[in-house]
Amino acid sequence: MRNSRVFFLLALLIAVAAIAWYISSHRTSAGEVTVYYSKVDGQSEIPWTISARAQQPGESAAAYAQYLALYAASQAVAGPPSDVTAIRFPAGTQVLSVTVDGTTATVNLSPEVHHPGDGALNESGEFKALIWTMTARPGIDAVAVRVAGSKVATLNGGSFELDEPLRRSDW
Amino acid sequence: MNRYAVRIGSALALALSFQLGQFATASAAENPYGYDGKRVVFETLVQRSGGPAVSADDPGLHQLVRNAGGSVTWDADNQYVLVTFPGPTVISFAIGDAHYLIGSVSHPAAFAPFVRDGHAFIPLNDVLRALKLPAYSTAAADAAPATSTPLPGPVSTADVAPAPTTPPFATPMPSPQPDQLAQVTGVDVQVQPGSVTIRIGITGNGAYEWHRLRAPDNRWWIDVHTARLATAPIDQNGGALVSAVRVRQQPADTVRVALSLPASEQVDVAPGNDGITIVVSNRIVAAATRGSGTFGSIATANASPLASPAASPGARYVPSNPRLIVLDPGHGGSDPGAVRGSLQEKMVTLDIAKRVRDLLVDRGWQVVMTRTDDRDVFAANDSAHDELQARDDVANSRGARLLVSVHVNSYVNSGPHGVATYYYKAGDLALAQALSRRIASELGINNNGVIKDKLYVVNHAVMPAALVETAYISNPDDFALLQSGSWRQRMAQAIADGIVDFTESN
Ligand SMILES: [Zn+2]
Numbered sequence: 081m082r083n084s085r086v087f088f089l090l091a092l093l094i095a096v097a098a099i100a101w102y103i104s105s106h107r108t109s110a111g112e113v114t115v116y117y118s119k120v121d122g123q124s125e126i127p128w129t130i131s132a133r134a135q136q137p138g139e140s141a142a143a144y145a146q147y148l149a150l151y152a153a154s155q156a157v158a159g160p161p162s163d164v165t166a167i168r169f170p171a172g173t174q175v176l177s178v179t180v181d182g183t184t185a186t187v188n189l190s191p192e193v194h195h196p197g198d199g200a201l202n203e204s205g206e207f208k209a210l211i212w213t214m215t216a217r218p219g220i221d222a223v224a225v226r227v228a229g230s231k232v233a234t235l236n237g238g239s240f241e242l243d244e245p246l247r248r249s250d251w
Numbered sequence: 252m253n254r255y256a257v258r259i260g261s262a263l264a265l266a267l268s269f270q271l272g273q274f275a276t277a278s279a280a281e282n283p284y285g286y287d288g289k290r291v292v293f294e295t296l297v298q299r300s301g302g303p304a305v306s307a308d309d310p311g312l313h314q315l316v317r318n319a320g321g322s323v324t325w326d327a328d329n330q331y332v333l334v335t336f337p338g339p340t341v342i343s344f345a346i347g348d349a350h351y352l353i354g355s356v357s358h359p360a361a362f363a364p365f366v367r368d369g370h371a372f373i374p375l376n377d378v379l380r381a382l383k384l385p386a387y388s389t390a391a392a393d394a395a396p397a398t399s400t401p402l403p404g405p406v407s408t409a410d411v412a413p414a415p416t417t418p419p420f421a422t423p424m425p426s427p428q429p430d431q432l433a434q435v436t437g438v439d440v441q442v443q444p445g446s447v448t449i450r451i452g453i454t455g456n457g458a459y460e461w462h463r464l465r466a467p468d469n470r471w472w473i474d475v476h477t478a479r480l481a482t483a484p485i486d487q488n489g490g491a492l493v494s495a496v497r498v499r500q501q502p503a504d505t506v507r508v509a510l511s512l513p514a515s516e517q518v519d520v521a522p523g524n525d526g527i528t529i530v531v532s533n534r535i536v537a538a539a540t541r542g543s544g545t546f547g548s549i550a551t552a553n554a555s556p557l558a559s560p561a562a563s564p565g566a567r568y569v570p571s572n573p574r575l576i577v578l579d580p581g582h583g584g585s586d587p588g589a590v591r592g593s594l595q596e597k598m599v600t601l602d603i604a605k606r607v608r609d610l611l612v613d614r615g616w617q618v619v620m621t622r623t624d625d626r627d628v629f630a631a632n633d634s635a636h637d638e639l640q641a642r643d644d645v646a647n648s649r650g651a652r653l654l655v656s657v658h659v660n661s662y663v664n665s666g667p668h669g670v671a672t673y674y675y676k677a678g679d680l681a682l683a684q685a686l687s688r689r690i691a692s693e694l695g696i697n698n699n700g701v702i703k704d705k706l707y708v709v710n711h712a713v714m715p716a717a718l719v720e721t722a723y724i725s726n727p728d729d730f731a732l733l734q735s736g737s738w739r740q741r742m743a744q745a746i747a748d749g750i751v752d753f754t755e756s757n
Pocket residue numbers: 199239581582588589596658659
């Protein structure tokens with residue numbers, strides 16, 4: 081009798097913990113995105129979480145995922161608050177569109193991203209932040225980069241290769 | 252002719268070649284495949300008893316794999332099809348082997364891939380499963396007309412054409428009599444520290460042929476011809492160096508012994524009187540992707556080196572010109588690179604590279620530079636792709652030992668400073684480390700070390716390659732160093748020493 085009460089309480093505790101975990105894990109993915117920025121050492125990626133709007137009534141899960149992907153890409157390109165030291169995309173660079181096809185997100189950047197004379201540290205750090213951010217989205221493991229809608233081998237005068245989808249393992 | 256027309260034309264040519272070869276194809280309209288709201292048309296589907304087969308050249312297959320970020324390669328010389336993703340993840344199918352690999356993990360295939368009219372056919376549903384996509388069937392094809400065939404897949408012309416007189420795997424030549432066949436009697440696997448010895452017991456004389464797939468696949472197999480497997484199929488474990496040893500009777504009187512290797516270990520093949528001995532050792536010095544020979548009282552062996560460096564970028568690189576170093580001074584001509592005041596990156600890189608060249612030539616090396624004056628290597632105001640590829644072409648076309656590209660770094664503020672050495676491919680790392688060690692010890696500059704980065708010129712060099720960002724033009728102290736001829740000479744000396752160190756230990 082005593083044993084069964086202990087067992088019941090234990091089961092109740094596990095159930096409450098499971099529900100709490102479920103709610104917390106689903107709440108964070110609903111209204112937040114994780115964005116990464118590259119430290120100036122060129123080696124470390126720092127995640128930070130920003131809130132995003134919640135899914136609207138009548139908005140499909142796919143449309144909401146699309147919104148979150150665009151939002152995350154835009155935040156990665158905008159970079160962290162200005163008091164944070166980070167490798168940043170050239171001023172004025174914008175995300176024109178994001179499409180997700182299978183496990184690959186295609187991020188279309190505005191031509192301001194071309195910034196001749198940038199060295200490997202800058203180029204690599206910019207795209208590392210973007211790729212880390214996008215591949216933190218569920219189901220995305222690669223990011224194809226376009227500039228003004230076109231595929232490019234590298235940025236103008238740059239060295240970093242952009243013509244194939246990028247993955248975290250490229251770094 | 253526009254690109255679209257070419258594509259349709261080549262698809263039609265492909266379909267036609269199958270028809271001419273008495274080969275079963277379905278018309279494109281019959282077999283759309285729908286997934287994730289997209290549609291793909293396979294133009295070369297053939298129904299096998301295990302399921303649909305698709306040509307490795309099929310435009311629909313290429314589209315599907317490309318959508319997933321990958322590519323399909325049919326290596327006719329080595330008889331395998333690779334579906335490669337930049338991860339790197341490789342799905343590999345070997346002709347005649349009813350297993351396929353995802354990475355180094357073996358999976359049973361719906362049927363053994365086969366070749367018809369020069370085209371390799373692989374099990375479509377195994378590819379889809381590996382891509383985590385739904386299986387192909389007429390039911391899944393939303394616009395496909397109903398068919399009466401009970402098999403999944405479209406009605407193929409083979410279903411209405413006269414039945415072929417030979418099964419798909421029929422031996423084209425008359426089979427030798429059983430008493431003319433060698434007998435594979437068994438396999439003995441001995442695991443020692445650092446090596447594994449596999450003895451294939453064979454009675455009789457005959458020929459063999461071995462193949463290895465390029466890294467990161469690393470599968471290796473040997474086909475013993477005109478032979479019968481005298482035992483049941485064998486599956487053995489070969490310890491850490493050989494994750495599996497499989498022995499199977501293949502069609503056409505061939506016994507295949509296949510090894511799953513976790514890395515590109517060296518594999519030595521020694522034929523003898525009573526069979527073939529294979530030694531797998533953990534030295535990574537494999538130079539050949541195939542070889543052949545004879546066993547028994549007529550034993551001989553030879554291994555063929557790589558046909559060309561570009562044919563096998565993941566495998567161990569063998570320079571056709573081992574005394575040749577290619578140096579690439581970054582930028583040039585219409586592209587100044589980073590600029591500060593009157594100092595242009597393109598002039599600094601050219602000066603340092605020339606100094607490295609002179610030091611290496613003094614030590615007996617042949618050196619080719621991608622440019623020796625202030626010019627674009629491809630053409631003025633060309634695309635980055637053309638310009639960088641032209642630099643790789645200088646090294647690739649000459650079979651050089653290695654490529655080193657020299658640059659100057661730049662940042663939006665004056666904070667970052669020092670040198671960094673970049674690599675990308677696994678084969679680049681030792682070169683980058685050798686350069687970085689010498690730079691650190693000889694220059695005393697802030698050394699940011701060795702960094703993996705997908706730099707075009709490094710990635711597209713088939714040989715070991717590295718890019719040295721010598722200093723930051725944006726940092727005042729580094730800027731002063733870059734302007735100093737004596738510092739550029741010391742940097743050149745360190746690069747030359749690093750190159751020589753690399754060649755001595757690799
Ligand atoms: Zn440069």
